[in-house]
Amino acid sequence: MRAVVFENYGRFPSLKDVPKPEPGPGEVLLRVAGAGACHSDISVYRHFREGQPGAQKPPFVLGHENSGWVEALGEGVSERVEVGGAYLVYGPTGCGHCRRCARGQDTYCENAATMPYMAVGLGRDGGMAEYMTVPAHHLVPLGDADPVEAAPLSDAGLTPYHAIKEALPHLEGGGRHALVIGLGGLGQIGVQILRALTGATVVATDIKEEARAEAESYGAITVGAGERQVEQIREATGGRGVDAAFDFVGATPTITTAAAVMAQGGRLTVVGIAGGTHQFSFFTNPYESYVTSTYWGALGELWEVVDMYRAGQIRPEVERFSMDEALEAYRKLEEGKVFGRAVVVPGGV
Template identity: 30%
Template sequence: MPKAYVYTRHGGAETEAFAEVDRPSPGPGELLIAVRAAGVNPVDWKLRNGFRRPGEGEARFPVVLGSEAAGVVEATGEGVTGFTAGDEVFGNTAGGAFAEYTLLKASVTAHKPAALSFTDAATLPVAAATAYDGVRQLDLPEGATLLVTGAGGGVGAATVQIARAWGLRVLGVASEAKKDFVESLGAVHVASGPDLAARVRAAAPQGVDGVYDLVGGEVLAEAAGLLADRTKLITAGAAPDEVAALGGARVERARTAAVLDEVAELVVGGELDPHISRTFPLDRADQALRAVEDGHTLGKIVIEVAI
């Protein structure tokens, strides 16, 4: 039976386990793929802890971990067009990515360009697509200044690069340990910690035109105070009510294959580097998730599944 990494109830790392599971069958609008790589994201351990995405029902245990994958189509479900067995694809999972086989939602699956590796492709559906959606939502003019909090993580690194590719000046908030990394992305590094606003004002005396927050809490509130126009405040790091109270909004996710095509082209064109810091085999999926859960990862972590 195919192998997978699952959680058996809501809770901490103690709920995780390697398991043999049935090979899934694609339902209407789904693709079955043989997984070649799976991206690891903070949302993976948050879901294990009990977080639920809007509109999702109760979890049915065991739940396979992972939200994004790249691989080869094995079969297609009813109503799926544009995909056939053997196609190389990447997208958002309908059944968990840390596995030898998984289901993808055809509506949020794209064909992988030949010049894009499976490993790089597996990083795009969550982090890069979230970054792309947010920068597009802000709709800042070329030459404007964007403040990105949490700039050293997967979404943050992608946000900085996409914003730079679209002609924006970027200030990236991250720890001192991530200074060189943030600057390598093309951003002006601003150290995180108390008195953040003062350091931002020193780095951008003319002010900031937009804020893309990936942290929430006090960081979000302090960053909001730097904006004259709160409609240019968005977050993927705080709850809707928290950012709404500050006059801003959550990132509006498009969740379309067209966005995946766009971010893939940015990678192929050299404007977006997923910055994969480490890869792990499937049988070390627990270590991959710990590397993300500890919060100190630079860029992206990917699980590679042997053929």
Template identity: 45%
Template structure:
């Protein structure tokens, strides 16, 4: 089968021929409908040799959805042809966090090991081997080609919002910094879970700000001093209860600190590798700062339920497997408005 693989450090991925995997006991073979291309992949592809423990080559793609192709011996709960989405961060399944569905926070050394991100082969191929049925969630009528990014872009945004949901009510304000794929999803999740919250989107791209308004943002502002002033006006000078930074570079983190509120939350989701200075004077007094990772299996079930009810929808651009390298090039240069999805079966 064809697979788009990470072959050489600091080099673009390559389309290669690899064997179709055979499902062993408890495993499931998935016919891939859609595999999302993520900025996390770019960080991995562009990293220097030795900066990660992954063994090359391996197949990229950690946002995966498709149809059950074959069940390994002892695997139950699904049948060939069932449309499913694949939970990404694979843990040990036995520690306390895993037993609560939080395999993203597995306590076993070397885990989680996400397919397509942690060294295990991912779904940017015609078929994907999934180690256990607990990682599969039924899609119902959702199209795997459209739903694939929900397993990361959707889940990560949902988890980031949900941790702060108790702060959001009538009169509250949430600021979403970065209106790309994850930011667009966060806007929709905020509206779905706390419709009384004023949602403000910040970005440097006019096109993305237009999309942010279409996704439900009450205000879509250009990043910079004027945007910060407007947020202060909206909040009566108090700042926002919740600030979600989906970029993570020095200017966006500085903005997050400036618009934070006493007893508020700043959540850093973006992988920009900058640092947020925290001291007595900034961010606002007793403002909590966290950098969450992905989300839990129960939260992905929630995300799929929201999508099935039409409350959230990812803006996607489809590419064939042969176009995967082009999709990553567009992603690298900011040419993807929502999420690029590779569709190995058309």
């Protein structure tokens, strides 16, 4: 079968023929419907080096945002998993035995340091291929929903959902404001989730005019970049500041912008992994506000994301690529020419 393979650190991935996998005990064989291309993949093959925290040892098949149809069941898999059924794949893969994994929080596995991989497509073969194997309990049924459009939800939907859900106490009540920084695939869905789950006024900011226009179509007030960015965000809140901010970039300038517009008692969640830092001062930080981070989300939360998708509350913006065009999808992603989420469709677009 054909697959997009990360072969070595610092090297662009290859499209090549690899053996079709066989499901082991507790696993299923999935015929891939769609696999999302994520900026995290670029970090994997461009920026990480052997021994660096977060580095995943090559070679392996990329793709941690996946959906597909179950083709075969491995030993011991319940018949409740429907052969031929469409499913979304929960990507994080923990030890399966610690307290965190028992709660479906594989992202925070207590034994992560001893695991040979982080997730499907991140150390373990992922879904940028015609077929993949998946732990059966990591499947979320899609019913009659379009599995190709749904594929990015396993990260670009789940990651903002978890971050927003953790911040909901800060957005309860009237007169609340939320800030979204970075209107790529995650940020656009984040705006939609905030509009669906809260009554807060959503302020969103991005350099790209077309991204801001998209966010406005979902009900956000938008602000461009530039010298007056902080001032304009504060103006949108009546001068009080935002109660919850979500930085989907995570660079030092974006974190600094978010910190400059926080209200007292607010929560700034850094979701993006651009490696930015934040300087704390007792006299400049609003009282009882804090900066935190989240990573991906829990398995049970992915079920809730799918419920929102099937109810029409969230919709990912998808650009489809055939398997022949998979490497072009990554090139366009690196060049900033993908609007929304690039999804590779092995069966053809």
